[in-house]
Amino acid sequence: MSEQLTTVDGRPLKAALASAERSKRIRAVLLVMPLFIFIFFSFLYPIALMLYRSVENPLIAQHMPETVAVLEDWDGNEVPGEEAFAALAKDLVVARESREIGKVATRLNFETPGLRSVITGSARSAGKWEPPYKEKFIDRRKEWGELATWATIKRLSPTITSVNYLAAVDRQYSVDGEIQMIGEDYQIYVDLFLRTLWMSVVVTVSCLILGFPIAYMLASLPLRHSNLLMILVLLPFWTSLLVRTTSWIVLLQTQGVLNDIMVWTGIIDDAQRIQLIFNAQGTVIAMTQILLPFMVLPLYSVMKTIPPSYLRAAESLGAHRFLAFWRIYVPNTLPGVGAGCLLVFILAIGYYITPALVGGQDGQMISNMIAFHMQKSLNWGLAAALGGILLVGVIILYWLYNKLVGIDRLKLG
Amino acid sequence: MIARIRAAHRVTGMAQGGMTENNDPLVRFESVQKSYDGETLVVKDLNLDVARGEFLTMLGPSGSGKTTCLMMLAGFEPATHGEIYLDNAPINNVPPHKRGIGMVFQNYALFPHMTVAENLAFPLEVRKAPKSEIEARVKKALDMVQLGTFGNRRPAQLSGGQQQRVAVARALVFDPVLVLMDEPLGALDKQLREQMQYEIKHIHENLGVTVVYVTHDQSEALTMSNRVAVFNDGVIQQLAPPDVLYERPDNAFVAQFIGENNTLVGDIKEVNGDNVTVDVNGSIITALNVNTEGVGSKTTLSIRPERVAVNPSNEGDYQNVFKAKVEELIYLGDHIRTRASVCGDDEFVVKIANASALAAINEGTEVTFGWKAEDCRALDA
Numbered sequence: 001m002s003e004q005l006t007t008v009d010g011r012p013l014k015a016a017l018a019s020a021e022r023s024k025r026i027r028a029v030l031l032v033m034p035l036f037i038f039i040f041f042s043f044l045y046p047i048a049l050m051l052y053r054s055v056e057n058p059l060i061a062q063h064m065p066e067t068v069a070v071l072e073d074w075d076g077n078e079v080p081g082e083e084a085f086a087a088l089a090k091d092l093v094v095a096r097e098s099r100e101i102g103k104v105a106t107r108l109n110f111e112t113p114g115l116r117s118v119i120t121g122s123a124r125s126a127g128k129w130e131p132p133y134k135e136k137f138i139d140r141r142k143e144w145g146e147l148a149t150w151a152t153i154k155r156l157s158p159t160i161t162s163v164n165y166l167a168a169v170d171r172q173y174s175v176d177g178e179i180q181m182i183g184e185d186y187q188i189y190v191d192l193f194l195r196t197l198w199m200s201v202v203v204t205v206s207c208l209i210l211g212f213p214i215a216y217m218l219a220s221l222p223l224r225h226s227n228l229l230m231i232l233v234l235l236p237f238w239t240s241l242l243v244r245t246t247s248w249i250v251l252l253q254t255q256g257v258l259n260d261i262m263v264w265t266g267i268i269d270d271a272q273r274i275q276l277i278f279n280a281q282g283t284v285i286a287m288t289q290i291l292l293p294f295m296v297l298p299l300y301s302v303m304k305t306i307p308p309s310y311l312r313a314a315e316s317l318g319a320h321r322f323l324a325f326w327r328i329y330v331p332n333t334l335p336g337v338g339a340g341c342l343l344v345f346i347l348a349i350g351y352y353i354t355p356a357l358v359g360g361q362d363g364q365m366i367s368n369m370i371a372f373h374m375q376k377s378l379n380w381g382l383a384a385a386l387g388g389i390l391l392v393g394v395i396i397l398y399w400l401y402n403k404l405v406g407i408d409r410l411k412l413g
Numbered sequence: 414m415i416a417r418i419r420a421a422h423r424v425t426g427m428a429q430g431g432m433t434e435n436n437d438p439l440v441r442f443e444s445v446q447k448s449y450d451g452e453t454l455v456v457k458d459l460n461l462d463v464a465r466g467e468f469l470t471m472l473g474p475s476g477s478g479k480t481t482c483l484m485m486l487a488g489f490e491p492a493t494h495g496e497i498y499l500d501n502a503p504i505n506n507v508p509p510h511k512r513g514i515g516m517v518f519q520n521y522a523l524f525p526h527m528t529v530a531e532n533l534a535f536p537l538e539v540r541k542a543p544k545s546e547i548e549a550r551v552k553k554a555l556d557m558v559q560l561g562t563f564g565n566r567r568p569a570q571l572s573g574g575q576q577q578r579v580a581v582a583r584a585l586v587f588d589p590v591l592v593l594m595d596e597p598l599g600a601l602d603k604q605l606r607e608q609m610q611y612e613i614k615h616i617h618e619n620l621g622v623t624v625v626y627v628t629h630d631q632s633e634a635l636t637m638s639n640r641v642a643v644f645n646d647g648v649i650q651q652l653a654p655p656d657v658l659y660e661r662p663d664n665a666f667v668a669q670f671i672g673e674n675n676t677l678v679g680d681i682k683e684v685n686g687d688n689v690t691v692d693v694n695g696s697i698i699t700a701l702n703v704n705t706e707g708v709g710s711k712t713t714l715s716i717r718p719e720r721v722a723v724n725p726s727n728e729g730d731y732q733n734v735f736k737a738k739v740e741e742l743i744y745l746g747d748h749i750r751t752r753a754s755v756c757g758d759d760e761f762v763v764k765i766a767n768a769s770a771l772a773a774i775n776e777g778t779e780v781t782f783g784w785k786a787e788d789c790r791a792l793d794a
Contacts, residue, residue, distance in 0.1 A: 312489055313522035315509040317536035318587065324510075327535075331526045 047391070054384035057161040059107045060153065063100045064091040068157040076154065076176065079145055085133035092123040110379050111163065111172075112152045118143045151175045164385035169193075189369070189386065196366040199284055200348035206288040207295040207344045208337065214292075215299035215336075220308070233296050241290065245357045248286040252276035252358075278360030286354050291347055295340040302336030338405045346394050366390060437501070438462035439591060439623050440486065445495035447481050455481050457647040459495070463625060465590075468617050470626045472634040473644030474670070482644075483593050483627050488512050499591065510539075515584030515592040515622075519599055521576045523568035529555070529579050530564035536587040554582040557616065574605045581613065585622065594626045598633065610636050631671050635659065643667050659717075664704055665792045668715035675721075675761050677714040678794070684708055689791050694757030699732040700789040711794035720788035721763040723751075723774075724781050731783035737761065739778050749774075755782055 005013040061068055066087035074080050095101040105119035118141045129136050137144040155163065155173050166172055166179060170187040174180045181187065214233065218226045236244060251257045254273040262268045276282055306329065314324035352367040359368065366386060373383035440463035447456040456478040463469050471479035484490040486497060488509035496503050504512055523532055533551040542550075555561050558578035568576055577597060584592050594613075598606045614637045617624050628634055634641045635655040643650045643658065643666070651663045662668035669676065679693035689702045691712055698714060705712045728734050737755035749765045751774065763782065765774065774780060 307520065307522065309518045309520065309522040310524060312487075312509070313516065313518055314524075314535070315489075316487055316512075316514060316516040316593075317539065317583065318510050318513070319535070319539040320510055321508075323539060328524055332524075 050384045051388050051391075053380055054164050054388045055160050055162065057107075057156060057163070057381065058159050059103055060156040061159050063095045063098075063104050064088070064153070067091045067153060071150070071154045071157060074150070074154060076147065076151060079147060080150060082132050082134050084150075085137050085144075086131055088122075088137070089126045089129060089131075089133045092119070092126045096123045096127065106378070107156065108152060110167075110377075110382065111156060112148060115143070115149065115152065118149070147175050151177075164381040165388070167382050168385040168389055189366075192364070192366050192369055193389070195280075195362075196349055199280060199287075199363075199365065200345050202284050203287045203291060203348045204295075204341050204345045206284065207292050208341060210288065211292055211295035211299055211340065212333075212337075215296050215303055218296070218300050219303035219306075230300075233293055236290065237293060241353055242357075244290060245286055245354050248282070248289070248358060249277055252282055252285065253278075277358050278363065280359075280363045282358045282360070283355045283363035283365070286358050287348060287351055290354060291344045294343045294347060298339035298343065299333060299336040302333055302339075306332045335405065338401060342397065342401050346397065349393065350390060437465070438498075439465045439467075439500060440625070441498040441501075442482070442486075443496045443498065445482075445485065445492050445497060447478070447485060447490065448493045454493075455647055456485075459647075459649065461642060461649065461652070463591075463623060465623055466621050468614070468624045468626065468637060468639045470628060470634040470638040470641045471644055472628060472631060472641050472670075474629060477644040478647040479627050479629075479642075479644040480595060483595055483625065486625065487514055487516055487593055513587075513589050513591075515587070515589035517580045517584045517592070517594040517597040519596045521568070521580040521597075523576055523579055523583070525568055528565050528567055529560065529571070532568065532579060533564075533583050533586050536583065540587060550586055554586040557585075558582045558612075573601050574609060577601065577609055578612070581616065585616070585620065589622070591623045591625065594624060596628050597626075598628075598630075606633070607636075613637065635671070643670060645670070661703075662715060662790065662792070665713040665715065665794070668713075668790065668792060673718050673762065675716045675718060675758075677716070677756055677758055677761075679712060679714065681705055681708050681710055681712055681791070688786050691791060696735060696756040698756065698789065699786040700791040701787050703790045704792045706793075712791045713794055715790045715792055716784055716788060718750075718762045718764045720784055722783045723763060723765060725783040728781070728783055730785070732786040733789065734781060734783040737780050737782045739774055739776050739780060742774070742776055753780070753782070 007013060007016045067084065070084045070087045071080065074084065092101065095104055101120060101123045105116040105123075108119060109116035122137060122140055122144070125136075125140050126133075143149045151173070155161075155177075163173070167182075168189050170182055170190045171179050172182050214229075218229055218233070221229065249256070253259070254275060256277075258276065259268075259273045263270050263273065268274065276285070310328050310332065311321075311324050314328045315321060319327065349365075350367050351365060352371060355363050355365045356368050356371070359365070367390075370383045370386045370390075373379045373386070440461075442459045442461040445456060445459040446454055448454050459478075459482060461482075471482060473479045481490060485492050488504070488507065492505055496505055498504065499512065499514075523529075524535070527535070530551050533554055534547050537547045537550060551564070552561070555564055558581060560575060560578055560582070563571065563575065563579075568579065571579065580597065584594075597613075598609050601609060610633055613624075617637075626634075626637065635658070638655060640652060640654055641658050642652045645666050651658060651667045653661075658667065658671050662671065665676065668674050677691075677693045677698065679691040679698065681689050682692050682697070683690040684702060684705075684707060687702055688699055689705060689712070691698045691700055691714060693714065700712075700714050722731065725731060725734070735755050737753040739751060739753050740759055741752040743750040743752075747767055749767060751763050751765055752759070753761050753763065755761045761782075
């Protein structure tokens with residue numbers, strides 16, 4: 001094929017094809033442009049921004065420039081000299097005047113709890129001091145005489161940092177720069193991640209166990225009956241999430257409907273009412289109910305495509321009804337099972353409202369912690385790092401599914 | 414043991430053609446009725462014997478009850494009334510998987526998640542056959558349908574005809590005495606369908622297995638069967654070998670449904686011996702009395718297009734000779750389909766062979782049609 005193909009009038013065929021198809025292509029691009037712009041600004045850009053925030057760290061470099069410059073050459077083996085304290089004093093005074101000192105103090109406090117008052121207190125006094133500063137600083141707060149304080153400042157000097165991600169997995173830099181576990185009392189995130197994963201697995205499996213028979217029934221009933229049932233499955237979609245979650249509180253609380261019935265029928269004693277909500281199992285129950293449609297719908301759409309003649313064929317070939325179901329029907333539902341599980345699991349690990357309302361202490365999930373850092377502690381860097389880890393987890397799951405089942409076999413409806 | 418019984422019947426049964434006289438039928442429907450909604454009967458009082466080694470086809474338009482009969486025999490639908498016997502044993506309460514009946518479905522129903530070999534091994538596996546036997550039987554079955562090298566493919570990787578063959582092999586691999594086929598060739602194109610008809614027929618002849626076949630395609634039924642049961646409206650209209658069905662239909666429905674047919678409707682004027690005289694729009698036609706209710710009643714006359722002579726030289730041989738006007742000629746290659754108006758009916762069709770001198774007839778010309786009384790059957794109105 002060395003000879004280049006041309007049109008009748010001698011133009012290269014490829015060029016002719018491209019120009020012939022151009023207007024079609026331009027129209028296609030214009031049609032998807034609104035959606036693309038929307039997705040870009042409401043989805044891709046915020047995610048990129050979040051991921052950037054999880055590693056950016058401009059505060060210290062911006063508001064303590066002198067100190068950062070001096071500490072650049074500091075070896076970290078002993079408390080730095082007068083030069084560093086002079087720079088610190090200058091920075092603190094400037095930062096206090098520009099009213100930025102609070103942010104700096106907060107940032108340092110995230111890293112080493114207790115530093116807030118050290119910074120703000122010292123900043124108040126520093127304006128009145130004359131050089132030499134070292135003694136005065138250490139007199140004011142003994143922390144200035146400790147290596148850890150200076151190590152913290154030096155560690156936060158670079159504008160790009162990994163401390164947020166380390167904090168998100170309960171780790172930190174030691175004074176000499178090694179990565180180590182933080183104190184046992186402060187370790188929460190790894191456990192929380194594991195608990196989030198575990199609860200999501202339990203919710204997914206519960207949805208599958210409950211959803212499979214429903215979907216099977218929907219797929220095998222005549223259309224007029226299955227339509228009615230389908231409405232019952234979809235009904236939760238049309239009800240506010242908040243209403244559904246709070247109804248579970250009414251049902252499951254210790255003075256609630258379910259406990260009342262059990263006491264009334266004598267299954268349990270009045271004194272032994274079971275705590276069903278405001279804990280992990282309450283969260284699992286409520287989330288299972290809320291996420292059930294996401295399991296039923298993909299299962300149903302796959303089961304609808306399985307001809308009933310498969311089961312009949314298996315039976316006519318000598319397989320008992322149950323064996324036929326297990327060997328022939330179930331394997332053909334796997335794309336739906338995969339899609340449903342993936343969907344429910346991904347929704348579950350990022351779930352926020354339900355655990356927040358009915359989770360109590362041990363029903364909290366990682367998203368509740370992210371929300372806490374967004375709204376209460378204002379440690380957006382850490383919130384972004386936690387979110388980033390969650391995102392990577394979901395992407396890995398998606399990749400695994402693609403590897404094992406194939407994303408082209410995913411059927412959502 | 415099953416194989417031995419089958420072999421025995423292959424010898425005794427096959428050569429005889431019509432096996433209706435066999436007093437030990439393999440399948441017997443006894444006064445079977447079926448209703449789905451309790452208001453209408455889909456199958457009305459069905460009595461039918463299927464002899465061992467026979468190829469019996471249930472033929473009929475859709476909704477005539479033929480598939481329902483097959484499903485009752487397979488065990489997927491319970492009979493509302495009556496009893497079905499397999500090998501002289503009542504099977505109404507035997508679940509499908511214990512009936513040991515092979516079945517080929519309309520869309521093959523091959524299991525898409527298994528390879529061809531796994532599909533064939535399935536009925537043997539559920540019967541807990543030893544591994545070595547499974548392998549040998551699967552190989553034999555694949556060779557039988559000329560798909561020996563396709564064992565490791567998935568059904569989706571096969572063409573329609575190949576899938577069809579796998580479905581047939583799967584229904585036969587566990588040596589059933591009886592195989593049911595539910596319009597198995599419906600999804601194939603014409604040429605492949607004809608080829609598969611011969612293949613299924615040959616497999617039936619070689620194995621001597623009993624086949625009950627359901628189709629709405631009359632040419633398929635005529636090609637393959639020992640006997641054909643023509644269904645309409647839940648009733649068997651006629652049960653006969655293909656040639657009898659075509660040449661000696663019992664009633665107007667069968668005459669109309671099987672092959673091409675001209676119908677003339679008239680009143681019976683006279684009955685003499687085997688013949689009747691019928692007044693059709695003023696023309697008097699002599700016909701064979703088959704299924705009429707005597708003088709004064711209405712009757713439908715059935716004449717096959719190829720039994721009508723055009724411009725016969727010896728008009729004396731034909732009891733019925735009429736003038737006809739050619740309305741339309743349709744060129745079909747080997748013959749020319751000629752539509753004419755005769756005896757007040759302008760839908761009368763005859764076939765003129767392309768080789769004959771008559772092939773030069775033009776539209777609008779007048780010709781003479783002649784047919785014998787014995788080729789003109791007087792049936793129910």
